[in-house]
Each structure stands twice: as C-alpha cells, then as structure tokens.
Amino acid sequence: MLEANGIDPTVDKAHGRVSRHPGPATSPPSGSLGSLGPLDNGLNGSLDYQGYDWTLENMTQIPTWLATDDFDINALNAAIYASTNIPALLQNSATMGPLSDPQQTGESLSDGTEKFEDLVCRHWFTQPEAPGTDHELRDQASRATVDEPYRQSLTERLQYHVPTDPLPSTDFLNMCIQMYFARFNPIFPVVHAPTFRPSTENALLLLSICSIGSLFLGTRHGISCGTRIFETLNKAILASWETYIAKGEPEIRSMSQAALIGQSDVWKKPRHLLLIQVFHGTTITWVRRIRVLRSHQSTHEIEKEDIERDPEGAWTKWVAKEEQRRLIAGLAILDSEFADLFNAEPCMRRRSLKSSISDDEIWSAPTAADWSRSLSRKYNSQVRWDSMTKQNSFREYSALDDIAGSVCDARISDNSSVLRSQQSLLQEFHCNHIAHRGSSAGPDNFCLKALWHVTFLSSLVDYDRLELSVGREGHEESQRHVSYTRAWANSRDGCRCAVHAVLIFRSLESLPIAKEPPIHAPRSLHRAILVLYCYLQFRATSDRTGVRQSPLDFPEFKQAGINCERLLAEVNGPGMWGPKPMHSSMLCHCIDLLRRLGHWGLARQQAAMWEIVVYGLSPG
Incomplete structure (x- = not known):
C-alpha cells in the first residue's frame, strides 16, 4: 500500500507510478510490475482477465490536479486494492525499502563506503581501463648494470607486434563494402562511391571501410570481425605510415582517409577512445603533407574545355581534388567532436571550408556524363544553382561544426565576447539553413x-x-x-x-x-x-x-x-x-x-x- 504523509504525492503517468518529491523515490524508476518481484501465474491470469486499459495518454504535461492537497492517497490505495485484488503484489511492495537517490546518499551499492562521485568516476x-597484471614489472630486483637476460627481454618488448589473424572471406568483405556505402557514407560522405575500386594503393582504406560496414550486417560475428579489423588496421597504419608517406599523393590521401574513417568508428571501448584521440593529431599532420589545407572551389580547377574533350579524365581529376576537400572537412568535423567530447581545445586552426565543398548533386553523380551535365547546369544557370546550393547538407554540416569548434575554443579560453558573437552566428545560421529548410531540400x-x-x-x-x-x-x-x-x-x-x-x-x-x-x-x-x-x-x-x-x-x-x-x-x-x-x-x-x-x-x-x-x- 502507498503511505500517506505530509508530502504532496504525484502520479507519474510516464512510468505509471505514484511518487513523492522532492525526496527519494518510493518505487523503481522503470515503474514496471516486474521490478517488484516475480508474479505467479494466477496473478498474471487475473490481470489478463480483467482486461484493463493500461495505455497512457499522449500528454505533454502531467495534470496538475493530481498534485494538489485535495488528492486523497488513501482513496487511491483502496481503489487499486479493490480493482486488482493482488495482495501478494501489495505485500511485496510494502516490504521493499525505498530506492535511495544516489546523489542524496553519496554511497555506492557495493560496500556503502565509496562516495557516489567516486563510483561515477570509475x-x-x-x-x-585498469591495466591487467601483464603490465606489471615481473622483475622487481634492483640492478646497477644491464645483464644478458634483461637485454633479451628489452629486445622482445621493443618489437612491434601487428596481429596476423587472417581476414574474413571475400564475400564478407564485399558485403561490408556495400553496407558502408549504403548506410554510413550518406552521413559521412568523404569517399566517392561511384569511382571507388579496391586496389593495392587503397588497401588500408578498404579495411577501414570494412570495419565500419561490418556494424550494419546485423550479426554479432560481423561486429566482432569488424572490431578485430579496426584494431589491426590502426596498428598496421602506425607501423607502415613511413612507407605510404614516401609514395605519393594518392597513397597519402588513401591512408589519411583510412585513418579518418577509423577515427569515426564505433568507439566500442574506452581504450578505443584513447587510441583515436592520440591518432587524431597524427592524421592532421599527414593531411598537411599533401597540402590541401587551402580553401578554394575544386570545380574551379576544371576547365569547361577539358570536360567536353575528355569527360572521364576530367571527372577522375575532379574526384581526387574533391576527396581532398572532404577529407579536410571530415577532419575538421571530428576535431570539433573530440574537442567537445574531451573538453579540450581544437587541434585545427583553419579558415572556413564551407565554400570549398562541392554540391551534393555534383558529388553524387553516378557517371561522368551525369557529372558533366550537373556542371553544365551550374555554368549555364547560375541564379538557379545558387538557390540549390543553399540546401547542400554536408556543406552546412561542415559550416556548423566550424562554428562549434570556435565556440569550444572560446569556452576553453574563457572569452565571453567571442561566445556572444558565436551566438549571433548561430542565430544567423538557423535563419538561413534550418528555419527555412523545406521538404524539397530532401x-x-x-x-x-x-x-x-x-x-x-x-x-x-x-x-x-x-x-x-x-x-x-x-x-x-x-x-x-x-x-x-x-x-x-x-x-x-x-x-x-x-x-x-x-x-x-x-x-x-x-x-x-x-x-x-x-x-x-x-x-x-x-x-x-x-x-x-x-x-x-x-x-x-x-x-x-x-x-x-x-x-x-x-x-x-x-x-x-x-x-x-x-x-x-x-x-x-x-x-x-x-x-x-x-x-x-x-x-x-x-x-x-x-x-x-x-x-x-x-x-x-x-x-x-x-x-x-x-x-x-x-x-x-
């Protein structure tokens, strides 16, 4: 039975429970009958037989008349008892102690001695993650010189071990690639799907794509394989980056794309968070090596005569430049994400990349002919094209994350004037890109x-x-x-x-x-x-x-x-x-x-x- 006292009770319709505030709750937060203890078959049959409508009204606010002094808690108890006739349930609820507010008690559920905030910290x-016993030094004896066993042990510790587990089958990898471009590429379009082909120069990128694509296969085995690929990939990149850097721009771009996609991976464990945080600055350095930290429209480098003479060649050249721009935009997006997530300053200092990203229609053109026609419409109808570019979602995403990075930087430096100016920019962005976004924008x-x-x-x-x-x-x-x-x-x-x-x-x-x-x-x-x-x-x-x-x-x-x-x-x-x-x-x-x-x-x-x-x- 519910106890009547001087505290105003309320009925939380979202959970179907009666609670009292502002003190601790008197029932589990889930509000389910199962949380009060196992119910026998007779009780379940009784509830099914009575056929009560337990559905909740779709209300935006709990009615305030339930919280007034006129509300009769004893009458509610009597009504519940008479209508359900479940004494076992009421007896169980009466014998259960209240669930304490952890912030009020300041204790954990384990031994009652740990402060609540220390439990949260852990x-x-x-x-x-806490290191295991393998990380402890086995030899605690002090020595003044280096002996042969110690030298041999040090040699083994310095050897870099890359996992050599065999990759999954080709069918598995091909399915992962399909799922990546169908599910992930639309929300992070940094790899050009129509022209992507597996090759030796983009092998690391292929593995990174498979690591993400495995998430969408719908099986635990697929996720497990993707996790192993993710961990193997990052170690392989760290072990081979000098070789790729020395090769040329396509290989560097492919390796940087692989690292970028790997950073946006699932973040399954805390050690993965630490890994991508450390790896982020390295990826930025690689990208600087291919000198794409410049802001100008990639289509400006393509002459109209080149498109008419050799559309396939012009398309291939344009895709390489556009992927570079989107690589930088993707890095900037993740830079803002990490800065906010870890409460740290952004690593990148750059001008806005909004104007350097081409429009969605051009980017998603499946063939060189379609791409050429999209560019022709841009050249021949500039006014109409300008209205279309206002609905470029990835460009807007990059621009908004650019503001987010500036806000995070101003917050770290405690610059209130910059924060106010960024609020003005945010209101302007909302007016231009969000408030007037219609259904035609997709x-x-x-x-x-x-x-x-x-x-x-x-x-x-x-x-x-x-x-x-x-x-x-x-x-x-x-x-x-x-x-x-x-x-x-x-x-x-x-x-x-x-x-x-x-x-x-x-x-x-x-x-x-x-x-x-x-x-x-x-x-x-x-x-x-x-x-x-x-x-x-x-x-x-x-x-x-x-x-x-x-x-x-x-x-x-x-x-x-x-x-x-x-x-x-x-x-x-x-x-x-x-x-x-x-x-x-x-x-x-x-x-x-x-x-x-x-x-x-x-x-x-x-x-x-x-x-x-x-x-x-x-x-x-």
Whole structure:
C-alpha cells in the first residue's frame, strides 16, 4: 500500500507510478510490475482477465490536479486494492525499502563506503581501463648494470607486434563494402562511391571501410570481425605510415582517409577512445603533407574545355581534388567532436571550408556524363544553382561544426565576447539553413537541428564544470564545482539550457528507426542528458530564486515560436519545481533513446554510465 504523509504525492503517468518529491523515490524508476518481484501465474491470469486499459495518454504535461492537497492517497490505495485484488503484489511492495537517490546518499551499492562521485568516476565513459597484471614489472630486483637476460627481454618488448589473424572471406568483405556505402557514407560522405575500386594503393582504406560496414550486417560475428579489423588496421597504419608517406599523393590521401574513417568508428571501448584521440593529431599532420589545407572551389580547377574533350579524365581529376576537400572537412568535423567530447581545445586552426565543398548533386553523380551535365547546369544557370546550393547538407554540416569548434575554443579560453558573437552566428545560421529548410531540400541526414542546439548549449554553459560536479573526476573534485552548477541551475540560463536539451531530444527522437544517426548524435544526446540531470539535481526545490517571475523570452526561441514554459513543464512534471532526476520521465526517455541510438558503441557506453549516475544501477 502507498503511505500517506505530509508530502504532496504525484502520479507519474510516464512510468505509471505514484511518487513523492522532492525526496527519494518510493518505487523503481522503470515503474514496471516486474521490478517488484516475480508474479505467479494466477496473478498474471487475473490481470489478463480483467482486461484493463493500461495505455497512457499522449500528454505533454502531467495534470496538475493530481498534485494538489485535495488528492486523497488513501482513496487511491483502496481503489487499486479493490480493482486488482493482488495482495501478494501489495505485500511485496510494502516490504521493499525505498530506492535511495544516489546523489542524496553519496554511497555506492557495493560496500556503502565509496562516495557516489567516486563510483561515477570509475564508470565514466572516458575513464581508461585498469591495466591487467601483464603490465606489471615481473622483475622487481634492483640492478646497477644491464645483464644478458634483461637485454633479451628489452629486445622482445621493443618489437612491434601487428596481429596476423587472417581476414574474413571475400564475400564478407564485399558485403561490408556495400553496407558502408549504403548506410554510413550518406552521413559521412568523404569517399566517392561511384569511382571507388579496391586496389593495392587503397588497401588500408578498404579495411577501414570494412570495419565500419561490418556494424550494419546485423550479426554479432560481423561486429566482432569488424572490431578485430579496426584494431589491426590502426596498428598496421602506425607501423607502415613511413612507407605510404614516401609514395605519393594518392597513397597519402588513401591512408589519411583510412585513418579518418577509423577515427569515426564505433568507439566500442574506452581504450578505443584513447587510441583515436592520440591518432587524431597524427592524421592532421599527414593531411598537411599533401597540402590541401587551402580553401578554394575544386570545380574551379576544371576547365569547361577539358570536360567536353575528355569527360572521364576530367571527372577522375575532379574526384581526387574533391576527396581532398572532404577529407579536410571530415577532419575538421571530428576535431570539433573530440574537442567537445574531451573538453579540450581544437587541434585545427583553419579558415572556413564551407565554400570549398562541392554540391551534393555534383558529388553524387553516378557517371561522368551525369557529372558533366550537373556542371553544365551550374555554368549555364547560375541564379538557379545558387538557390540549390543553399540546401547542400554536408556543406552546412561542415559550416556548423566550424562554428562549434570556435565556440569550444572560446569556452576553453574563457572569452565571453567571442561566445556572444558565436551566438549571433548561430542565430544567423538557423535563419538561413534550418528555419527555412523545406521538404524539397530532401532528408536531413546530419540532424542539423540537434547539432545546432548542442552548439548553442556549449556557448551558454561550461560542460566541463557540469561533468566535474556530477563526478567525472571523483568526489573531492566535484565539491569544487557544485556551487557553479547550483547557481547555473537556478538561473535563467539554466532554464534556457533545459529548453535546448529538450529540443535536442525531440530532434533525435523523430529520426526514422531505419535511418542511421549522424556521428554527432551520441554526443549531442549525452550533452542533453547532462544538462537536464544537472538542472533537475542542483536547482532549488521551490521557486525561491524568482527566475520564473520573468518571462522566458529568449531570442533564439522567439523567432521559432517555441513555448519555453510548456517545454519546461514537460521536464519538471507537476509543479514547476518538482522532480529529482530519477523521477523525471523526460530524462528516462533520453537515456533510453541514447542506449538505442544507432550502431555507435559510444552511445551505449554513455547510456550505461548515466544509468549509474541517475539510478545508481550496477553496470552488471
């Protein structure tokens, strides 16, 4: 039975449970009957026989009449007891202790002595894996000289071992290539599909393509093979880069493409994150060797007479130059991703590459004849072409990530004036490329709305300090940043950020299930969860700050006609200052979506971490 006391109860319709706030929850967050203990067959039959409609209304806000003082908790208990007649279930629920809010107890579920933030630190998704016993020095005896056994052991340690496992079958590799170009290349178009052919000079690129393509085969065996290819590929590149650098521009470009695609790989484990972070700067250095860090349109290098005389040759030459531009754009995109993910400054300092990327219609032309006709339309109808280029999604993606890199750089240097100027650029970008994007522009493969909101968020709040206050570096470090997070959560910027976080969730939630989310999707949703969690966890439990007394008329939302109060009500539930994180259905939906977000291992790592943070659940 539910206990009546002085605390206002609410019914969380998103979970089908009765909870009390602002204290700890009285039922598991999932709200499922199975979480209360095993039910016998008689109980299941009773529920099936009665045929009650347990479906929930699709409401954007929990009705506030359930949270008033007139709500009779005893009457609700009696109604539940009489209608279901399940005494065993009620007895189980009465004997279960309340599920404590891990942030309130500050303890782990293991031994009760570890601080909660230290538990979070151990399971943070970027935390390196603990070394095994093989990494320990076996010979602890001190020596003043080098003897022969030590020299032999050192020789063996210095030898670079590249795995020599045989590659999967040719059928497997061919299927991986097909899946790569069908599923991944549309969201990261850096390899020209119509002209790609396996060869000796692009062998590393081929393996990198197969590593990604294996994710979409739908089998655990395929993913396992792809992981082995990924790890073998990176070691092979590190072992052979001197040979490729000395060969020429095509080989360097192919190796750089292989490294770039490898960096965008699944990020299955923390050690993979560390590997790609270290490898990123090396790839940038390789690209500088082929001297493509220049901004000019690749089509300008192709003369109209050359196209008419030899369309195949002109097309091949154009593809090589365009792949170089997209290689740089892809590196810039990943540079912004890594800078935000690791709370570090970007590695690349470059001018905007927006004008250097050719349009989607030209890039996707399947033959030289189609490519030639696309260029002819551009040359002969400049006005019409300009209107088409405004809907170039990869160019827009690159331009928006360019702003994101500048915002991250300004945040690291604590330059508030630059942050404000970037907000103006973001509003201009939204007006030009997002607000007026019509259905004729085609599908938004890159979820630019979500990327725009997460970039705007980074200009409003310091992600690094929010993560530290949650426990990324442990209990002691978190205490230094709690005051910042609490002040932010009780400010207008806290409300503003919460609205952006909800809109990130809405944008990614609307993706078709068969559509692969873009590379930034796990990071964007992770940031949304971070903002919502800190907003709910650290804000005041009543409106003592006076924030709600002034209208929430933020400029970026006013232009789009977004009702901030309604979205905040969706986050807060009944009453404007109600639930803690583990009571929030919105936060629960975000974590669930993150777990199911495409094929990216990073998303599942982050979702597992947030389950520990929000619910105190063991990763096992």
